[in-house]
Amino acid sequence: MDEYLFTRMYPAPLRASRTPFQRDRERIVQARAFRRLAGKTQVFTSRASDHFRSRLTHTMEVAQIARTVSASLGLNEDLAEALALVHDIGHPPFGHAGERALDRCLRRHGLRFDHNLHALRIVEHFEQRYAAHRGLNLTLGIREGIIKHSRDYTNEQYPMLAEYFLDQRPPLEAQLIDLADEIAYLTADLDDGVESGLLEIAHIRENVTVLARCYAIVEKEHPGIEDKFLFHEALQLMQNVLTEDLIENTRHNVLAIGAESLAAIRAHSERLAVFSPEVEAERLQEKQYLYDTLYTCEALSLEHDKAEEVVTALFDYWISEPEELPQGYFDEVQTEGLARVVADYIAGMTDSFILLQYAAIKRAIRR
Numbered sequence: 001m002d003e004y005l006f007t008r009m010y011p012a013p014l015r016a017s018r019t020p021f022q023r024d025r026e027r028i029v030q031a032r033a034f035r036r037l038a039g040k041t042q043v044f045t046s047r048a049s050d051h052f053r054s055r056l057t058h059t060m061e062v063a064q065i066a067r068t069v070s071a072s073l074g075l076n077e078d079l080a081e082a083l084a085l086v087h088d089i090g091h092p093p094f095g096h097a098g099e100r101a102l103d104r105c106l107r108r109h110g111l112r113f114d115h116n117l118h119a120l121r122i123v124e125h126f127e128q129r130y131a132a133h134r135g136l137n138l139t140l141g142i143r144e145g146i147i148k149h150s151r152d153y154t155n156e157q158y159p160m161l162a163e164y165f166l167d168q169r170p171p172l173e174a175q176l177i178d179l180a181d182e183i184a185y186l187t188a189d190l191d192d193g194v195e196s197g198l199l200e201i202a203h204i205r206e207n208v209t210v211l212a213r214c215y216a217i218v219e220k221e222h223p224g225i226e227d228k229f230l231f232h233e234a235l236q237l238m239q240n241v242l243t244e245d246l247i248e249n250t251r252h253n254v255l256a257i258g259a260e261s262l263a264a265i266r267a268h269s270e271r272l273a274v275f276s277p278e279v280e281a282e283r284l285q286e287k288q289y290l291y292d293t294l295y296t297c298e299a300l301s302l303e304h305d306k307a308e309e310v311v312t313a314l315f316d317y318w319i320s321e322p323e324e325l326p327q328g329y330f331d332e333v334q335t336e337g338l339a340r341v342v343a344d345y346i347a348g349m350t351d352s353f354i355l356l357q358y359a360a361i362k363r364a365i366r367r
Helices: 020-029 032-039 055-072 077-086 095-107 115-126 140-148 159-164 172-196 201-207 209-221 227-257 262-267 277-295 298-320 338-347 351-366
Strands: none
Touching: 020 077, 020 140, 032 055, 032 351, 055 077, 055 172, 055 227, 077 140, 077 172, 095 298, 095 338, 115 140, 115 338, 140 159, 140 172, 172 201, 172 227, 172 277, 201 209, 201 227, 201 277, 209 227, 209 277, 227 277, 298 338, 298 351
């Protein structure tokens, strides 16, 4: 691993007992923003059932997959795990519905909300655990991976991110995080969808090729077993199929270009950590199925509408009444601007806390 990825914004003593990325992992899991993931929506709100995934449990599943893939490829497992643990730390309450609402609110002020960039603000600015500086003082390798694991940014649009090699591909450990994320939620969302009663196993088998293929295998191995147990076995097999394809196709791509260094990975014109064309087609099919049958179904659409109402109402309230912000956030207005500060405050909330704030403000307005 190239040692420049170990550099930090502020000097920090080396520890013989832990690698730099292991120390980053510990700083991440001890952060308040990481703990708050337990109270943030993945697909279903925790109010619906304690059995559904939260952002935190999803993050743990991504970390497991990331370690498996990185170990199989001989990559740095500590870097991959730390990036998996931090990859969703910038998400606001109410999942993607909350993110869309915040982005719409900020657009009115000429700004945008991007959960990757917000995650970087969290680890560099908002977390305050050290006497000498703000932020978690994470390594360059982690900070680069936070912003580049799922998309590319350009120097022209984001000159403030120039230190993160925007004209180059990220390390493989960062590239694989987005795919580990896909594997985790493609498996989990089918599971939670059936658990919720919004999806039916038979319908999934008819419309999701990769799951149907896995189901046929486990059904043959376990004849006469109840559908729900076969479904769980098929989900596990599907996760393994996707994971192994990512491993093998990434290995093939690296060998095909003769890459023997991080510099060669960075210089390549495309990302190398990708699914094979066949599995990519199946991934896209399942993703479309989930969008059509689950993410946009009436029950969840009602939740999304409520989430957007809550986020928008609170944003508008604090824009018009900035003195009602907590003092620490109010003090940031001069340097960060009111709209960004309000968005920062809302983005840090859990689902339960934002609903309490919404109820309190509705009472205050009635008075």
